[in-house]
Amino acid sequence: MSILTNRPSPTSGVRRAPARVGIAAAVAGSLLALSACSTDGEQDAGGTTTLSFFSWDGEPVMAPVIEAFEEQHQDIQIEFSSAPPVQEYISTLQTRISSGTAADVFIMAAENKTNLIEGEFVVPLTGEPFMENIAEFNQQTYGADGEVYAMSLSSWGGGIVYNREHTDAVGMSDPPTDWDAFRDLLADLEDTGVAAFYENLQEIPMSLQALVGGSYESDFTVDQRIFDGETTFEAEWTEPLQTWAALFEDGLMSPDVVGLSGDQILDEFANGRVAMMATGPWSLPTIRETAPDMDFGFMPFPAPAGQEAYLPGAASPGYAINSATDNEEAAKTFLAFLASPEGVQLYNESSSAITTTGDFEPTVDPVLEDVVEPIREGRVYLAQISWPRYEDVLMTTAVASLQQVILGQREPADVATALDEVLEQQS
Amino acid sequence: MSQQAPAPLAVGDRVGPGEGTGTEPRARGRRWDRAAVADRLFLLPVGVVFVVLFLIPVIRSGWWSLTNYNGYTPDYDFVGLANYGRLFSDTAMVSGFVFTLLYTVATTLVVTCLAIPLAVVLNRKFIGRNFVRSAFFFPAIPSIAVLGLVWGFILSPLGSGVINRVIETFGGASVPWLSTPGLARFSVILVGVWSQVGWHAILYLAYLQAIPEELTEVAIIDGANGRQRFFHITLPMLAPAMTVSQLLLLTGGLKVYDLPVTLTGGGPGYSTFTLTQAIIQRGIAQSEFGQASALAVVFMLVIGLIVAAQLAVARRLERRIQ
Secondary structure, three states: OHHHOOOOOOOOOOOOOOHHHHHHHHHHHHHHHHOOOOOOOEEOOOOOEEEEEEEOOOHHHHHHHHHHHHHHOOOEEEEEEEOOOOHHHHHHHHHHHHOOOOOOEEEEOOOOHHHHHHOOOEOOOOOOHHHOOOOHHHHHHOEEOOEEOOEOOEEEEOEEEEEHHHHHHOOOOOOOOEHHHHHHHHHHHHHOOOEEEEOOOOOOOHHHHHHHHHHOOOOOOHHHHHHOOOOOHHHHHHHHHHHHHHHHHOOOOOHHHHHOOHHHHHHHHHOOOEEEEEEOHHHHHHHHHHOOOOOEEEEOOOEOOOOOOOEEEEEOOEEEEEOOOOOHHHHHHHHHHHHOHHHHHHHHHHHOOEEOOOOOOOOOOHHHHHHHHHHHHOOEEOHHHHOOOOHHHHHHHHHHHHHHHHOOOOOHHHHHHHHHHHHHHHO | OHHHOOOOOOOOOOOOOOOOOOOOOHHHHHHHHHHHHHHHHHHHHHHHHHHHHHHHHHHHHHHHOOEOOOOOOOOOOEOOOHHHHOOOOOHHHHHHHHHHHHHHHHHHHHHHHHHHHHHHHHOOOOOOHHHHHHHHHHHHOOOHHHHHHHHHHHOOOOOOOHHHHHHHHOOOOOOOOOOOHHHHHHHHHHHHHHHHHHHHHHHHHHHHOOOOHHHHHHHHHOOOOHHHHHHHHHHHHOHHHHHHHHHHHHHHHHOOOHHHHHHOOOOOOOOOOOHHHHHHHHHHHOOOHHHHHHHHHHHHHHHHHHHHHHHHHHHHHHHHHO
16 A cells, blocks of 8 residues: 555666766756646556545545455555645645546535536546445535536534433433523533533534524525525524524623633543533543543533424545546545445544445444434535535634623624625625 | 857856866867856756746646636637736625735734744743743644644633633633634634744844854943844844745735634634635635636735835835845
8 A cells, every 4th residue: 555655766766976967956956846746646657556545534544445455456546635624625626637647536625616517627426336325415415517526425513412410400300302402501510600501602603503504404505595596694694693692692602712722622521611512523532541430421412492403514525536636446446445345344443433324234332222213314514514615704704793792792693794795795 | 250169157156267268179169168068957957847846837827817617618618807806806805815914914923023032032041942842833733733733622612611711710711712713813813923923032043143243242231121132133144034024924924724624614704714715715625726727826916016105114124134
């Protein structure tokens, strides 16, 4: 496997040379160093195809999958590279695409799917045999105009992780299932002197995403209709925004969360200084490592009366094939392996992802048992995934406006108005 | 006749006895030419790097700023100056401009005011001097992004934050360092000053050590006290160092990105949002390369103007002081 192979440097054989040769070597070396390196797939004399793959899962997650694939397909060698999500991955892929050096297979994320699809940089995968087991929700997420452009194998969903030491102290036997009971629980926890609930305000907060998802009542056309001008953020978002902002107005969540990062909130929870926090499955290993004796649970976000509970979450990024690749067949072979029960099992084991393919039942952390079904059923909502365009500028505006709401500088309805204004400017 | 004219001397060419009279054989002239060519060839790699990594990107940014290029597709349209017209149309841009200027001015002034006295102290002989110098220089070594993350825990607005814990130990109330706009701006500037003051003190120290001791000794013999020696000898002799230091502080301040991003994420709201953050966000995250390029072009011109003005003023002050 090439990621584990040390290749000799192309300059390792250069001998000492006279001055003039040295000058020439310096010039040639600098030119070589500055020249772009093509990652186009190639076939060597032995008939082995080199397939380049750019991922945002790192080597520890992907290496077992790739090794198993190469063992089964000895005529295809994977040239692996990765960049961490999200911004760094997006910018690296963007640079590689614009310079014509993108990998044969790469990850399509919600943040760049519009540009990749509209720029025709990816091959449609609709109708391919390996897409049969891909969940409908995942196909919809990475589809456009009746075509599917990326193969998403898993979904994620956020919830509330709670410290049973604190929740038992206020008599919580089962997690609350409606919003009012959740507010009562927060009030009881605050009364005991412990901080009740924190969530990350450096992104659109998970509880607000869940409230908006629930208010859409399973109508996933709402965001599209906002973009089409048939309705507005003001009409659709104001009520969830007011429900969410009341947490601060009523002293159920500290405004100090504005100045906290996700890591700091996790640190507060792991050290028992806050009873509950909004997060995803990715935080569980850290909590267990930092606080091995903590007894904690994971519950879905409660919904206001009359609404169905939704999780903040989305289909995970999908594997896409570069439309400029010379190795489309090899790329499809690789995707077929990734979607196979063996490939999905290996990925599930190395990443702990909640996979959603039809022919494999994933092993998930027992703590997450209450959220597995909503995730596999697609009862998840994430605004920046659902918005068809301008995801980042809308998200940036939303986050800044929400922070201003918490600081008392704006009203909840102003957030929706600000989003409508940005959408109008961008359109 | 031109054929008999001596070859021009390249910089660094040695002229031996009897040379340079115009009577040398042509063969020697050709040898000089080869030496000059060799000099230039040695400069070529640097020149190539400059052209490829600076000149071409600047020219391309200038071109993209006149288009609606999104960073992906090679098909884009010429839109004239439309991107420039939209530059400061939104709150984020204006806030970014204001905080970038505030950060630059504040860090330049405060670092200069702290680094010079610190350098004077570090120039004295005392036990543990090398350790103290190293301690002050240390914040310049780690990545500022790492420092931002660490300071995020130190300045946490919760009671568990390091500074707040100290305050509470003495009976005070927690301070929302990063949770209110004013304190968040103050915190970013504070960390910016902390991370740079030691490095600039070492820069001043290098210049201080170049001041001839005779000047100070003569001043002491003439009866000058410490304050007079500082203002009439030390400070004037540090004028060139101040020019260099302030140039670095100004350009570094105007380009600041990683510290606010890691410490506050540009918030609360847009209170610590910077222009560089806006350029990166527009160009990469929002795929508006044209708009981001327009901002980058304007930003580069503004930096150029500010730096040129600073250099002109500093040189003038240097001449006046000296």
